[in-house]
Amino acid sequence: MTQSTKQYSTAKDVFFYLLMIIMLYMGVISFAAMIWQYVNIRFPDLLNISYGAYEIIRNSISVLVVVWPVLIFISWMIGKDLRKDKEKQNLRVRKWLMYLTLFIASMTIIIDLITLLNTFLNGEITLRFVLKVLVILVVAAGVFGYYLWDLKRDASKKTRISMIVAICTSVIFLASIVSGFFIVGSPAQQRNIRMDLQRVQDLQSIQYQLLNYWTQKGAIPQALTELQDPISGFIIPVDPLTKTAYVYQVKGLYAFELCATFADASRNEPGTERYMKQSYPMQVDGISDVWEHAEGSVCFERSIDPELYKPTTKQIAPGIPIK
Numbered sequence: 159m160t161q162s163t164k165q166y167s168t169a170k171d172v173f174f175y176l177l178m179i180i181m182l183y184m185g186v187i188s189f190a191a192m193i194w195q196y197v198n199i200r201f202p203d204l205l206n207i208s209y210g211a212y213e214i215i216r217n218s219i220s221v222l223v224v225v226w227p228v229l230i231f232i233s234w235m236i237g238k239d240l241r242k243d244k245e246k247q248n249l250r251v252r253k254w255l256m257y258l259t260l261f262i263a264s265m266t267i268i269i270d271l272i273t274l275l276n277t278f279l280n281g282e283i284t285l286r287f288v289l290k291v292l293v294i295l296v297v298a299a300g301v302f303g304y305y306l307w308d309l310k311r312d313a314s315k316k317t318r319i320s321m322i323v324a325i326c327t328s329v330i331f332l333a334s335i336v337s338g339f340f341i342v343g344s345p346a347q348q349r350n351i352r353m354d355l356q357r358v359q360d361l362q363s364i365q366y367q368l369l370n371y372w373t374q375k376g377a378i379p380q381a382l383t384e385l386q387d388p389i390s391g392f393i394i395p396v397d398p399l400t401k402t403a404y405v406y407q408v409k410g411l412y413a414f415e416l417c418a419t420f421a422d423a424s425r426n427e428p429g430t431e432r433y434m435k436q437s438y439p440m441q442v443d444g445i446s447d448v449w450e451h452a453e454g455s456v457c458f459e460r461s462i463d464p465e466l467y468k469p470t471t472k473q474i475a476p477g478i479p480i481k
Contacts, residue, residue, distance in 0.1 A: 166249075167249050167250055167251040167252075171246070171249055171251055171252070172251050174232060174235060174236050174239070175236070175249075175251050175252055175255050176251075176255070177228070177232050178229060178232045178233055178236060178255075179255045179258075179259060181225050181226075181228050181229035181232065182229055182259070182301070184221055184225045185221070185222060185225045185226050185229055185331075186297055186301060188217070188218040188221040188222050188225070189218065189222060189297065189331060189334065190293055190294060190297050191214055191218050192214070192215055192218035192219070192222070192334060192338060193293045193334065194290055194293060195211040195212075195214050195215050195218075196215075196334075196337065196338075196341070197286055197289045197290055197293070198211050198286075199211060199341060201284075201285060201286040201289070212341070212342045215338045215341060215342050216338075216342055216348075218338070219335050219338045219339070219342075222331055222334075222335055223335065226327075226328065226331050230324050230328065233320070233324070234324075237313070237320060240313035240314070241313065241314055241315075241316065244312075244313060244314035246313075247313045253309070256305050256308065256309055257309075259301065259305050260302055260305055260306060260309075263298045263299075263301045263302035263305075264298075264302055266294060266298040267295060267298045267299060267302065270291055270294045270295050270298065271295070273291065274288070274291045304323055307319070308320075347422065350421035350422045351421075351422065351425075353398055353399055353421055354420045354421055354422060354424065354451070356398045357397065357398065357404075357418045357420060358418075358424075358449050358451075360395035360396075360397075360398075360404065360418075361404065361416050361418060361449070361458065362449070363395060364382065364385070364394070364395065364404065364406070364416060365416065365460065367385045367392060368385065368414065368460075369462065369467060371384070371385060372462055372467060372469060373467055373468070373469050373470060374469070374470060375469070376469035376470075377411075378408060378411075378412070378414055378462070380408055381406070382394050382403070382404070382406045397418065397419070399421075400419075404416060404417065404418050405417035405418070405457070409459065410461075412461050412462045412463075412464060413459065413460065413461045413462075414459075414460055415457050415458065415459050415460070416457065416458050416460065417455060417456065417457040417458070418451075418455075418456060419454060419455045419456075420451050420452070420453055420454065420455075420456055421453065422453050423451065423452050423453050424449070424450045424451045424452075
C-alpha cells in the first residue's frame, strides 16, 4: 500500500474513533453531572432547588459502569493499531474528531472561567458554585491536555502515560461510583424506596377520596369500603408488597387516621425539605400536610377544616346543621 492509500479511513477506523469519542463524551458528562449532584447534596441551597439529584446519580452510575470500560478498551485497540501502522496518525477521521474534542474542551474552559469571573464581580460567589465550576474546569482541562498530547506524540513508540491515565481515571471513577452507592443506596434499598413512595401515593389517593366523600355527604366514612365507587372506577389501594389493606380509623367528627408499614424512613431531595412537606389537599391543625415517615408502622392523623372544605349537603352529620 502507498502512503496516500494508508491515510484513507477504513470502516474499521471510523467505527473505532466514533465509538471512542461518543464513549468519551458520555463518560465525561455523566461524571461531571454526578459530582455536581454530590455538591448539591453536601451543600444544599433552599433557594436553588435540585430536584432529581438521586435519579441523576443513579443514571450517571449506570452510564459510567458501562461506558468507561468500553472507552478504555477501544482506546487500547486504537493505540495498538497505531503502533502497527504509524501512518494512521494522519487519518482524517482521527484528526477531525480529536480536534473537535479539543475545541469543545477549550470552549468549555473559557465559558467556565467567564462564568466564574462574572459571578465573582457580581458578589454572588459561594462555595457550592466554586466547587461546581472547578469540577467542569478540571474535567475539561484534563480532556484537553490528554488529547493534545495524544495528537502530538509519536504513536509508533510505546508509552506508559496512556496506561497511567487509564488507571488513574478508572480509580477516580470507581471511587465516585462507590460514593454514589453510599448516597443513593443499594438496589435493594432503591426497591424499598419505590415501595414506600407507592404507599405514600396510595395514602394520598385515599385521603383525596375521603375529602371528596366529606364534601359530598357532610361526613367521613366509617370504613374505607364506603369509598368504593364502580362508576368513577375508584378501587381501594392495598400495600404493593404485602397486598394487605391500609389501616383507617375514625378519630372524631372531622378527624381520621391512615396507617401504613414502611420499609425505610423517608428522605427528601437535597434542598427540597421545606417544599416536600406540602401536599394537596388537606390541612392538619392549620399547618401543611406532611407525609414524612419513619421505618415501620406509621400513622398520619388528619383533621378536616369544615370552614375551608364546606360540604355541599345541608348538614355536616345527622342532626348537625352547617353553621
